[in-house]
Amino acid sequence: MSRKVLPHICIETAPSPTATVIWLHGLGADGHDFEPIVPQLGLPQTTAIRFIFPHAPAMPVSINGGYIMPAWYDIRKNDLGIAHDEAGITASADSIAMLIEQENMRGIPNSRIILAGFSQGAAMALHAGLRQTAPLAGIIALSGYLLLPEKSHQFTAESRTTPLFIGHGVDDPVVPFALGDTTARKIRAAGYRLDWHSYPMEHSVCMEEIRHIGQWITARLSPLKQ
Secondary structure, X not given: XXXXXXXXXXXXXXXXXXXXXXXXXXOOOOHHHHHHHHHHHOOOOOOOEEEEEEOXXXXXXXXXXXXXEXXXXXXXXXXXXXXXXXXXXXXXXXXXXXXXXHHHHOOOOHHHEEEEEEOHHHHHHHHHHOOOOOOOOEEEEEOOOOOOHHHHHHOOOHHHHOOEEEEEEOOOOOOOHHHHHHHHHHHHHOOOOEEEEEEOOOOOOOHHHHHHHHHHHHHHOOOOOO
């Protein structure tokens, strides 16, 4: 079976990008969901970044009565910390790897790629990013959680130099704040550099978080020295 790159939206902040941010949406959304965030990040005009917003494949989601919707993997239980869809997660991780490989072929090394995501997309960003054999420029996980936590031994030694930004709303009714906090603690205990932020919001993003993300991206993808 031939491998195909996920359909996606591409936005370039300036000609000839020297860095890439791959941003994964949440359950039931699509790549357009975070498309408007690019101009809100306050990125310097001197930083040429390619933003890629892929569309997850449509699949039945058990927790929603089998309704077919865009999803990175199936969710079967209300407790998001257990019983994860390993086959679906693995398939999506392979699709994300293809997006990274596509950027490598365009001349963007892993050291200039940030993998970001919200909710289910954040969970996938963590899962795929922490298993890279060449460290990324960073991982951004917003309102997410750690998938297959019993397999954290699969985190690669190479990925431990990848910095992380994890943000979560303290009033999140979808992905409980405690689950995000536990995720951050486990990743920090595994030896990763982690910026952990909590915000007075529910299952969403806020302008303060967007500002922090923009500053964080700028610090890691500042223009290459000539």
